[in-house]
Amino acid sequence: xxxxxxxxxxxxxxxxxxxxxxxxxxxxxxxxxxxxxxxxxxxxxxxxxxxxxxxxxxxxxxxxxxxxxxxxxxxxxxxxxxxxxxxxxxxxxxxxxxxxxxxxxxxxxxxxxxxxxxxxxxxxxxxxxxxxxxxxxx
Numbered sequence: 001x002x003x004x005x006x007x008x009x010x011x012x013x014x015x016x017x018x019x020x021x022x023x024x025x026x027x028x029x030x031x032x033x034x035x036x037x038x039x040x041x042x043x044x045x046x047x048x049x050x051x052x053x054x055x056x057x058x059x060x061x062x063x064x065x066x067x068x069x070x071x072x073x074x075x076x077x078x079x080x081x082x083x084x085x086x087x088x089x090x091x092x093x094x095x096x097x098x099x100x101x102x103x104x105x106x107x108x109x110x111x112x113x114x115x116x117x118x119x120x121x122x123x124x125x126x127x128x129x130x131x132x133x134x135x136x137x138x
Contacts, residue, residue, distance in 0.1 A: 050109055051116050057109035058082060058093050064134035068093075073130025077104050081133035083121055094121075096131070 050057040059065045062082060068091060075081050077099045083106055085092045094108030103122035111117065121128055 052110055052114040054093050054108055054110045057116065058095055061095055061107075062134065071132050073132060074136040075131045075133035077123075077131045078133050078135075081131050083131060084129045085121070085125075085127040086129055087127055092127075093132075 050060060055065075055068050062080065065071070065082070071082065071084060071091070071093060073084060077083075077096055079096055079099060081096045083094045083096060083104060085094075092108075092111065094106035094111070096104045097107050097118065098105035100120075103120055103125070105118060105120050107116070107118050109116045111119065
């Protein structure tokens with residue numbers, strides 16, 4: 001798109017350098033492609049304090065969630081598991097609600113400041129580090 005003769009190119013967020021996308025391959029173990037019961041997730045409405053903290057939001061819904069510093073990839077993407085993303089060195093987690101061939105749908109808090117919501121995260125998104133599950137499959 002050109003505005004006043006200037007070409008606008010989508011910019012990366014601050015402090016993120018362009019690099020070759022990582023070739024990630026995930027085995028689909030749940031979602032619309034494979035049925036899997038969710039036994040360790042609690043379906044509750046978010047409180048106003050949870051909306052401002054992704055960890056509190058996830059901890060109140062997913063059994064066995066460790067401290068934020070101890071959440072590392074240990075699983076393939078599974079419904080009821082957790083996505084792990086980094087934005088400018090800050091870890092963000094969300095609950096996986098659906099797994100599709102190209103990515104995952106998540107329920108989360110504080111992706112947008114003090115709001116809860118859902119969004120789709122493609123497997124090749126620059127911020128996606130991996131997935132955690134209380135059962136671990138890696």
